[in-house]
Amino acid sequence: MEKAEIIKRYCSHLVAIERRAFLTKECYRLEIKRFMNFLERKNISVASVNTSVLVDYLVMRSAEDRINPGTTAKAISALKSFFRFVADEKYTDNNPADILESPKRMKKLPDVLDRETVENILNEIDTSTHLGCRDRCIFELIYSAGLRITEAVRLNMTDVDIEGGFAKVRGKGDKERIVLFGREAAENLNEYLKFARPEFSGGIEKTNALFIGRRGKRLSRKGVWKNYVKYASAIGVSTHLHTLRHSFATSLLEGGADLRTVQALLGHADLSTTQIYTHVERSMLKENHKRYMPALKLSMEK
Secondary structure, three states: OOHHHHHHHHHHHHHHOOOOOHHHHHHHHHHHHHHHHHHHHHOOOHHHOOHHHHHHHHHHHHHHHOOOHHHHHHHHHHHHHHHHHHHHOOOOOOOOOOOOOOOOOOOOOOOOOOHHHHHHHHHOOOOOOHHHHHHHHHHHHHHHHOOOHHHHHOOEHHHEEOOOOEEEEEOHHHOEEEEEOOHHHHHHHHHHHHHHHHHHHOOOOOOOEOOEOOOOOEOOHHHHHHHHHHHHHHOOOOOOOHHHHHHHHHHHHHOOOOHHHHHHHHOOOOHHHHOHHHHHHHHHHHHHHHHHHHHHHHHHHO
């Protein structure tokens, strides 16, 4: 079978059987395409691939593409998934990727912003314009509900209950969950739906998407991300849009929310993913300890 046909069938398998998210499917597709090109250069068939060939490929990726341990782990995950599919389809007799081990990745504490910095970024947006009204609305909603950027741009008109203060979102693997948002986000949504969105749609509903651009089409992830970076840079802050989600989770824990609640609101499948925010909270406590203990010590000496 042609490599293009194998990759096509594999991608269909990822979506229909493994229920992988679109971005994961694309990530795996690109990795397997690179791998198939590698096999072609080496004149190796998929059926004759062994573990040694896979190691050679990963060494090549490391040397030529200078990939980090995180990307290596993703590449190994894609290879394991692909060869499970290949074995199930009887293209090979075994799965040569089974014994591959992913490199250990250092857990990096997520960056967070305090409420004042978030407000400064949001206040930089000129809400007297239709674009500004929309941007303020989407960023406020991402922060207030702890959304991923993909979840925000995938929202439809029917997914949001402004009066009730909640929305239905589709997260990783198309899993649905209910998220809550605050009064400010609700007020911004009302403004956006009343003034900005009708202007973009021209009074004609071309899409059920909640957040749309000037042509009346659903906003893209890239477009939303670029707008956020522009506003943050304007006040001298270097940050990623996903930081709003991290800041949401940390604020909940600081306010006394339990991990299970935060896990449910963020849509984490595993509680261990949510637990990283407890480290953030501890790091903040240590920082405050360093800041205030010298003053306390001086006062005690007096």
